[in-house]
Amino acid sequence: MPRNDGLDPESDDFAARPNFCLGQHDSGRGETLTDGQYRQVLASGFTFVTTPITNAHFYKRVVDVYKSHVEETKQWHERRGLTAAQMKNESLPLPTVPALTDKDTTLFPCSYIGALVAYVSPWIDLCSADPLISTISRQALNLEIGYANWCGVRSIVIPGPRADDSGKAVAQYARAIQETLGVSTRANIIVHLPMYREPGLEEKVPLLSETLGLGEAASKPGAEEIDLFGAWDTWHTIRTVCEYSMRLFVSLRVPKRLPERELQDRWFAEPLHYLTFSSSIYQRNRNGNPSLSKFHQDMINRYMRLKNAPWLILSDVGPDLHQVSDSLNAMAVDYPSLSEAQKIQENRRQPLNPYVAYMTYVERSQPPYDDIETATIISFQDWLQSPLQPLSDNLESATYEMFEGDPVKYDQYELAIEEAMIDWKLHKKPTSSLPYEGQTEPELVCAVAGAGRGPLVTRVLRAAAKTKTKIQMWALEKNPNAYVYLLRQNEREWNGQVTVVKTDMRGWAGPTAKGHDNVITKLDILVTELLGSFGDNELSPECLDGIQHHIARPHGISIPASYTAHLSPISTPRLYADIGSRVDTDPNAFDTPWVVRLFAIDFVAQSVPLLHRFQQAWEFSHPVEILRADDFAAKHGMAVKYTTPGTGTMSGSSGINEHNARHCHLTFVCRSRGVIHGLAGYFESVLYAPIDGKREPVEISTVPDQIDRKSKDMVSWFPIFFPLKTPLYFPQDTELEVSMWRQTNDTGVWYEWLVEAYACVGPTTRIKVGASELHSSRKVACMLQ
Structure with a gap:
């Protein structure tokens, strides 16, 4: 019987799902595909192909540069009769890798250069402890990056560090990546990392130091224990050194055994460009065809909901280059006969790659877009909007x-x-x-x-x-x-x-x-x-203050009756980078509470007893029993507009709006280490609560874990985002202390916020490990006039 659950790949609405863009990568490929080979790979179902930038000839030249320098240095020392201590302290010029020649590469500008993804040589050893190896590697990297950028490729993938346990090695790597962003003036730089260090997930090509017999021990005591967040930590170091460049992305190697959801959420928030699936992570179904586990399919379905969904690279899944070459040779006939022409046509009808065929099935099996996933709403994902001035x-x-x-x-x-x-x-x-x-x-x-x-x-x-x-x-x-x-x-x-x-x-x-x-x-x-993204941020309390005296007492009703503001610390590298790019033209960018449909984010806090992931900051109820303005006039015997500034808690304020000021101090628990880039703000409102209490109150909510229960599919309000000027990194078992103020004077309302991180080092002991500066939106306050 036909399926009616909306997941039937043959149904009419399968197109109302995210589209896959499938690429092919061969880890053993040493040359750029010829035109014919490229066409054959595309004919097997792929959309784009990776290509090495240089070949074995360039690798040999780099090795020769190293060996030649070592030999020259040795002879120099022998002629001068230097001791070991003198040799250690002697400063000698380092070798220079010569510029590329036409023998070093088979990559050249062509009509389909935009469909090629340049892949940097995996033997380049930027993390080597040997300064000579790391220097030569950095030069080789810059030569490859510069040439690929000149050829016109749009994306350049650089294999990431193969270990996370050395801060020095990762720092060296990060510094080299930062330099490539200047070498590559147009192309995006994508760092290729595993989701976590699952054994067998790394590059198989030996590093330059290993080829030269200088490689360090692959494992160290305790290395059997896998640090799930180690690879993410490495990535965080790289992008921090690169100052969250908008041209820097990450490509994830998907492991055979997926990690816990917490780590998947962390990578979901990062600027993902590619997800890489090697042939080894696929299982075989009853028909002998490749397939992925239900967990992998669920992860793909979720990641593909991103506005800028990652492209998928299938690694080492064929077609075989030798078979492609043989097929091309069979077609290399200048003037074929009718029978030869028919055979050529049959050869061109290459069957769909089995891995591509399966991924096409996964694509069509995705849950369709729901009612609120319209093209317009999706376009608002992580798009910054200035708050309204109503x-x-x-x-x-x-x-x-x-x-x-x-x-x-x-x-x-x-x-x-x-x-x-x-x-x-x-x-x-x-x-x-x-x-x-x-x-x-x-x-x-x-x-x-x-x-x-x-x-x-x-x-x-x-x-x-x-x-x-x-x-x-x-x-x-x-x-x-x-x-x-x-x-x-x-x-x-x-x-x-x-x-x-x-x-x-x-x-x-x-x-x-x-x-x-x-x-x-x-x-x-x-x-x-009048409600805003944070409940009160569009001056609902102040506006209602000015009209509520017209509500009949005691039986008059205000709809809404009350509303509460809620906060949660989040990691959102994309938004942080976006805001950082605006600072030159908007110096208040990091002090602005932005309205944004938060999507590619990670909620870093966990819900524990008494300390929830989403916590209430404050509440407003209407109508207010007595207004501060009325109370002030009764006490001082003068109208509000004639009062003298300076008598309120805020400098220059008469104090008539102090009843609408608020303050909160909240504690959030973070189990795993991470980084926060700001605070996500939401609200809930009781529109009306029936008098007898027997009927449920009518409510609306934007809080993620309540919206489906109280106002499912409501999209009128996007969350509000309070950014931090400097991302706040914290270790595992951390408590984040969030302080926020709603400040007001006679002319405006603004917010101030501060975040502090305390690491728990004992049952009752904790130490402060970091803090943000005090942020204030006073310069972009919501004006009362």
């Missing part, structure tokens, strides 16, 4: 339209309004409307403040119709352009049921009683959608 700026129609594209949020709002209206009737609460001629029953006075283009107004009217509730409807909007649109909506869609007012909600005089000229009444239900 009070000082007037939003464009396209911005409103984007907000309105999320039905989940408005469905939840409508449900909350319905619940409020049901409670009103059940508990026979009073209404704020005054009796007027022709009134048949009490009417609720409702308002949407910050109505935009009116989606919430529509939902209030719909909820009233569902619950058979009579209402008086007000829509407030300060944006003069949106006001025009609201007037049109009221005429065409709302049948004139709405009173549209152009005003800043904080300066509104209040609702006028229907049938009573110039009589101001109160609001029974106030609805707003």
Whole structure:
């Protein structure tokens, strides 16, 4: 029977999945493929091919340079009769590897150079403890990089260090990679590393020092124990030395036995360019064809959800070069007969490589994109957006339209309004409307403040119709352009049921009683959608402060009723590199809380008893019982606008907004070592909680482990990201202490944040191992005017 779970490779919707880009790599290849060989490899199903930059002739020349220098140095010492101590301290010029010649390479510019991935010679030994070997290797590397870049290749893969236990060796390697970024002016540099040091996963080609008999012992005491995060540590050193260059990427060798999810998450956050699958990690199914374990398939499916999904390289899976050559020789006929032409055509119909055929099946077996994985949403992955300034700026129609594209949020709002209206009737609460001629029953006075283009107004009217509730409807909007649109909506869609007012909600005089000229009444239900990515970052508390005195007491309702901000430390190298690239034009880039759809990230903290991965920072509830502005006026006997600056906790502040300042200090537990680049911010909101407590509160959430339960598939809000100017590295068993402040004065609201790392060294003892500087977004504060 046909499958109906959406995973049938033959189904019509299999194209609505990520696409694979498959490349072929042969670890024993010493020459660039000829045109004919290249065509044959592509005919077997591959999209691109790796190519060595130099050949055996160049390798021999490098070895000769080393041997010649050693011999010359030996003769020099013998002629001068130097002692061993004198020889050790003597400073002699190091040899220079001569420039490449046409005999050193078979790689040349060609029409398909863009489909070739240059692979640096794996014998190059940048980590050698012998300074002569490492120097010669660095010269050879730069010659290969420079030539490949000149040929026009787009990507150059450099085999990574083969061990992680020597800080000196890794530092040497990192320094050499940093130099290649200057040598390669256009091509990307990709470091090829294993996901972890699984035995048999490294390059098989001997290093230069091993060929010359100078190789060190392959294993050391205790080396049998594999450090799962060792290879990642090496990569972190390399990219730190290279200052998170936007042209530096990593290629991962996928092991036969996948590591725990924690390490997979760590690599998921890194700038992945390739995933490499060698023939040895494939299993054989019942038909004798290659296949991958379910765990490998799940990992591929997850990694391919990245906006810049990694390309897949299949290593040592064929086709065999000799077979390719024989096939080409069979076709090398200048003037074939009809029978020869038919045979040539049959030879060209090369069957699909079995590994390619299997990976094509894996591609088609991926879960299809779900409803929120649209092309637009995917394009927003890890894309930095400046926070909105809702009070000082007037939003464009396209911005409103984007907000309105999320039905989940408005469905939840409508449900909350319905619940409020049901409670009103059940508990026979009073209404704020005054009796007027022709009134048949009490009417609720409702308002949407910050109505935009009116989606919430529509939902209030719909909820009233569902619950058979009579209402008086007000829509407030300060944006003069949106006001025009609201007037049109009221005429065409709302049948004139709405009173549209152009005003800043904080300066509104209040609702006028229907049938009573110039009589101001109160609001029974106030609805707003002022929430930001961090809950309060778009000044919802301050805006509601200015209108909440119109809410009837004690029975008036604010929707939302409350909201909480949540934090979690994250590793996000891509975003850190992106922000770093903006500093020259935006000096406040690292002090800006960015709105971003966080995706290629790693949550470094774990959830343990009492200390969750996502922790609440603070809460706001509405309506507030007493305003600081009212309290100030009562105490000092003067209006707020006439108060003297400087009396508040913040310099230059009168203190009228201090009730909206907040502070938190949170502790996060990190089991494995890692690095954080900033803090991810989320929010939750209780839109309405039924009075009797028997019905579930209506909520929305962006917190990753709660969103599916409270507001599944909601996309109206992307998280907020508080970056660190300098990444904070921490060892295993670390506690990260996060301090954050919501600061305010009379003109703006901003955030300040600080992260400290404490390593646990005993049951009750810990030591401080690092700290960030205090960051402040005051220069890009959200303005109150």
